[in-house]
Amino acid sequence: MRVLVALGGNALTGPDGDPSPSAQQRAIAAAAVHLADLTAAGHELVITHGNGPQVGNILRKNELSAHELPPVSLDWCGAQTQGTIGFTIVSALERELAARGLENKVAAVVTRTVVDPDDPAFADPVKPIGSYQDADFAAEMTALGQTWKDFGDKGWRRVVASPYPAEILETSMVSFLADSGWTVVAGGGGGIPVVPTDGGCVGVSAVIDKDLSAAKLAASVRADLLIIATDVPCAVADFGTPDARDVGAVTVDELKALRATGTFASGSMGPKVDALLDFVDNGGSRAVITELSLLSSAVSGTVGTSVSSRGRARSEGRLAADARGSRSDQ
Numbered sequence: 001m002r003v004l005v006a007l008g009g010n011a012l013t014g015p016d017g018d019p020s021p022s023a024q025q026r027a028i029a030a031a032a033v034h035l036a037d038l039t040a041a042g043h044e045l046v047i048t049h050g051n052g053p054q055v056g057n058i059l060r061k062n063e064l065s066a067h068e069l070p071p072v073s074l075d076w077c078g079a080q081t082q083g084t085i086g087f088t089i090v091s092a093l094e095r096e097l098a099a100r101g102l103e104n105k106v107a108a109v110v111t112r113t114v115v116d117p118d119d120p121a122f123a124d125p126v127k128p129i130g131s132y133q134d135a136d137f138a139a140e141m142t143a144l145g146q147t148w149k150d151f152g153d154k155g156w157r158r159v160v161a162s163p164y165p166a167e168i169l170e171t172s173m174v175s176f177l178a179d180s181g182w183t184v185v186a187g188g189g190g191g192i193p194v195v196p197t198d199g200g201c202v203g204v205s206a207v208i209d210k211d212l213s214a215a216k217l218a219a220s221v222r223a224d225l226l227i228i229a230t231d232v233p234c235a236v237a238d239f240g241t242p243d244a245r246d247v248g249a250v251t252v253d254e255l256k257a258l259r260a261t262g263t264f265a266s267g268s269m270g271p272k273v274d275a276l277l278d279f280v281d282n283g284g285s286r287a288v289i290t291e292l293s294l295l296s297s298a299v300s301g302t303v304g305t306s307v308s309s310r311g312r313a314r315s316e317g318r319l320a321a322d323a324r325g326s327r328s329d330q
Contacts (some may be wrong), residue, residue, distance in 0.1 A: 001224035002044040002178065003299060004213035006275075007031060008230050009050025009189075011292055012085060013321045019057050031229075032092040034295045035183075039097060039104050043299065044178055046221055047089060050210045051081040052129070059130040059158070063141075074129075074160065075192050075203025077087060080108050082188040092216040112169040113191025113208050114215075114258060115248035119163035127162035127207050127265075154262045161206040165190060165213040169201070171220040178221060187217045211275035219282040227298050228272045233291050235273060235305040237263045249306040252280055273305075275319050280309045 011031060013026030038045050053078045084170075085182040086108025093106050105276070125147045137154035138148035149159045168174075174186045190208030194201035211228055218226040235247045237258055247258065255277060264270040269289075276287035290297070290304030297303040 001299070002046065003038055003225045003227060004046045004048065004214060004218040004221070004223040005035065005038070005227045005229055005295065006211060007047065007049040007292065008132070009052040009054060009210070011206055011229065011231065012049060013053050016054065019053055021191075024054075024085075025092070027155065028085075028088050029092045029096075031292055032089070032294055034229075035093055036096040036100060036102070037296050038299065039183060040100055040102060041125070041296065041299070045183045046109065046174065046178055046217070046223060047185045047212065048187040048214045048217060049085055049089065049185070049189070050112045051078065051085060054081040054085065054205070055189065056130045063144040073203065074205045074207060075194070078189045078207075079110060082108070082119040082192065083281075085188055086185045093183065097160060098211070103192070104183055105181065107177055108178070108188075109170050109173055109185045111174070111191045111217075112194045113165045113187070114167040114169060114201065115163035115193050115195060115204065115206060115208065116166055116244070117195040119161070119206070120165040121161045122206070125159045125161045127160050127209075128157045129160055129207060130158045132157050142320075146163070162209055163193065163206055165208050165216045168213070168217050168220050171217070175221045182266070187213050190276040191217075209271045209275075211271045215275040215278040215282070215284075215287070218279050218287075219284055222287050224277070226284055227295060227304075228275060228289045229292040229295065230272065230289060231291065233294065233303060235264060235269050235289050237261075239263070239265070239269075249301075249308075252277065252307055255307050257304075276307050280307055285309050 012024055012027050013019050014027060058077045059071055090106045090108050099106050117283060132155035135156055142148050147159050148156045151157055168187060174184050177184045177322060190210040190213035193204050193206040193208050195204050235243055237247050238244050259273055264273045272289050279287045286308045288298045288304040288306045294303045
């Protein structure tokens with residue numbers, strides 16, 4: 001089958017959030033082992049990834065060097081991180097495949113995502129990016145036209161628009177490569193956000209949710225399965241309460257009903273659940289949220305939060321006495 005795997009940006013850094021190039025290379029090499037398992041099993045593989053920590057690093061460099069160099073805009077940040085992360089995934093996966101005697105070709109495609117310039121998100125920026133800073137720094141940046149929000153004890157953080165992904169412009173290229181036997185890395189960071197203009201598109205200052213974009217890309221390239229790879233085995237309903245329970249295989253209606261209760265946090269699991277439903281609602285067969293290390297089991301349908309277009313749960317949600325920890329994985 002054709003499988004689209006969405007890797008979280010935090011899965012591409014060290015376990016303690018170490019953003020150094022060496023830590024990122026080690027993390028991506030570890031991820032490549034699980035990705036290669038799918039290729040070795042005969043599946044067609046399309047990979048997308050987050051870029052939150054990596055964009056945050058570029059923004060911090062912007063701040064520290066503003067007295068000498070002009071800052072890099074968010075669309076440029078997306079393009080730069082797509083190139084760096086894509087190159088690193090391609091290199092690591094090629095090495096892993098070669099070590100197994102596999103000759104599958106791997107390519108990264110710089111990918112643009114069209115958004116609606118009238119999307120309400122532009123009037124209500126809520127997506128946190130970059131590092132936490134003190135109130136004085138936030139006030140200084142606000143005076144320069146940025147929007148900052150007070151996150152309490154953690155400090156202040158910049159927030160930007162996160163519009164809905166309307167179209168992945170490079171879909172035909174990704175599909176062509178996948179149809180030709182290539183493993184493709186595309187849509188990193190949700191895609192470079194662009195809006196249409198006469199004769200083309202221009203970049204805009206926004207961050208597209210990579211899980212929602214992954215669902216759009218998966219449907220566009222006719223993937224049979226979407227896997228949102230994160231750092232927990234499955235979604236947890238009523239997380240942090242005595243009623244916390246793992247969400248296993250559920251029907252579309254069951255998952256929509258859970259989502260409607262607000263049980264999935266908007267900053268972490270919420271967009272992942274939305275992505276599963278988006279994919280299935282737009283023709284996808286099955287979508288799963290699970291740990292990166294469980295990719296092969298996710299394909300076989302034995303782990304994770306799984307929803308199918310067939311509309312029937314394979315098993316009831318498993319109850320959990322204690323909830324697992326989670327962190328944002330954009």
